[in-house]
Amino acid sequence: xxxxxxxxxxxxxxxxxxxxxxxxxxxxxxxxxxxxxxxxxxxxxxxxxxxxxxxxxxxxxxxxxxxxxxxxxxxxxxxxxxxxxxxxxxxxxxxxxxxxxxxxxxxxxxxxxxxxxxxxxxxxxxxxxxxxxxxxxxxxxxxxxxxxxxxxxxxxxxxxxxxxxxxxxxxxxxxxxxxxxxxxxxxxx
Numbered sequence: 020x021x022x023x024x025x026x027x028x029x030x031x032x033x034x035x036x037x038x039x040x041x042x043x044x045x046x047x048x049x050x051x052x053x054x055x056x057x058x059x060x061x062x063x064x065x066x067x068x069x070x071x072x073x074x075x076x077x078x079x080x081x082x083x084x085x086x087x088x089x090x091x092x093x094x095x096x097x098x099x100x101x102x103x104x105x106x107x108x109x110x111x112x113x114x115x116x117x118x119x120x121x122x123x124x125x126x127x128x129x130x131x132x133x134x135x136x137x138x139x140x141x142x143x144x145x146x147x148x149x150x151x152x153x154x155x156x157x158x159x160x161x162x163x164x165x166x167x168x169x170x171x172x173x174x175x176x177x178x179x180x181x182x183x184x185x186x187x188x189x190x191x192x193x194x195x196x197x198x199x200x201x202x203x204x205x206x207x208x
Contacts (some may be wrong), residue, residue, distance in 0.1 A: 020050055020051070020052055020202075021050060021051045021052070021090040021091075021199060021202050022051075022052050022054060022088065022089045022090050022091075023043070023047070023051060023052070023053045023054070023089060023091045023092065023195070023198060023199070023202070024053075024054055024055075024056055024085055024086060024089035024091070024092050024093070024094050025040035025043060025044075025053050025054065025055045025056065025092075025093045025094075025095065026040075026055075026056045026059065026092060026093070026094050026095070026107070026110070027039075027040055027055070027056075027057075027059070027095045027096075028059070028094065028095065028096040028097055028103055028106065028107035028135075028146075029095075029096075029097045029104065030060050030106060034097070035097075035120050035136035035137075035138075035169065035172040035173070035176045035180075036095035036096060036097050036135060036136050037055070037095065037135075037140065037180075038176045038181070038182060038193065039095045039134050039167075039169065039182065040053065040055050040093065040095050040135070041055070041144075041177075041180065042182035042188065042191055043093055043191060043195055046188070046191060046192045046195055047195060048195070048196065048199060051195075051199055053093065053195075054085075054089075056082065056085060058078055058081065058082065059106050059110055060106065060156075061078040061109070062076075062078055062079055062082065062106070062109060062110050062113060063076055063079070063099065064109060065109055065112040065113055067118070067205070068170060068185050070113070070116055070118055071118065071119060072107050072119065072122060075113075077112045079114075082110060082114060082202075083113070083114050083122075083125050086125040086126065086129065087123075087125045089129075089135045090130070090202040091129065091130035091131065091132070091199070091202040092129060092130070092131045092132070092159075093132050093134065093195070093198060094107070094131060094132070094134070094136045094150065095135060095136070096133065096134075096135040096143055096146045096147065096150050097135060097136065097137055097143060097144035097146065098114050098135065098137045098139070098141075098142070098143040098144075098145055099166065101145040101146075102145065102146055102148075102149040102201075103146045103150050103153070107150075108153065109158065111126070111153055111154075112139070114126055115157045118129065119139050121169040122152060124125070124157070124158075125156070126154070126159045127157065127158045127159070128158060128159070128160050129159050130159075130160045130161075130162070130198055130201035130202050131154055131159045131160065131161050131162065131169075131198075132161070132162040132194050132195070132197065132198040133147050133150050133154075133161065133162070134147075134150060134167040134168075134169070134171065134191065134194065135147050135167075135170070136169035136172035136175075136176065137170065137172055138171060138172050139171070140170055140171065141168075141170060142168040142169050142170030142172070143168055143169070143197065144168055145168070146147075146193060147168065160201055160203060162194060162197045162198050165190050165193050165194050165197070166190075166195070167187070167190045167191055167194050169187055173191055175187050178179040
C-alpha cells in the first residue's frame with residue numbers, strides 16, 4: 020500500500036483546499052491511501068535553535084515522521100497576498116532541514132504534487148508558483164502536469180465540501196495518478 024500524505028495550507032474548517040484533499044481520498048487508485056494531515060495549526064514558528072532531534076517540538080517531529088514515512092505528498096494551498104500561507108511555509112521550513120547531517124532531509128527527492136483552490140478568477144496560480152519555488156530549493160520531485168488550479172472554487176465545491184465540477188475531478192484524478200507514478204519511480208530508484 021502506497022501512502023500519500025495530504026497537507027492543506029488552510030486552517031479554516033470549511034477550507035476548499037481541505038475539500039480537495041478529501042476528494043483526492045475518494046479518487047485514490049487501488050493500493051493507494053491518501054491520509055490527511057490536520058496538525059498544521061500545532062506547528063510553532065520555525066526556530067533554528069530548536070531544530071535538532073533533541074529539542075524539536077513534538078508536533079514538528081510528528082510531521083517530519085509522517086512526511087518521511089509517506090511515499091509522496093499532495094499539498095493543497097490557498098493564495099494569500101500572492102503567495103502561500105505563512106503556516107504552510109513554516110511547516111515546510113521545519114520539515115526541510117537536517118542541520119545534524121545524520122537525519123536526512125524528509126523533502127529531498129520526495130514526490131510532491133501541488134493543487135490549490137481560491138474563490139478568485141486566478142485561483143491559486145501565484146501561490147502554486149511560490150510553492151514550486153520553495154520545493155525547488157528542498158530538492159523535492161514535483162509533479163509538473165497536470166496543473167490543478169481551482170479558480171472560483173465556490174462554484175466547484177458545494178456547501179457540503181464536495182468537489183462537484185467534473186473537469187476539476189478529472190484533473191485532480193490525473194494529478195493523483197501522476198503523483199502515484201512518481202512514487203513508483205522513487206521506490207524503484
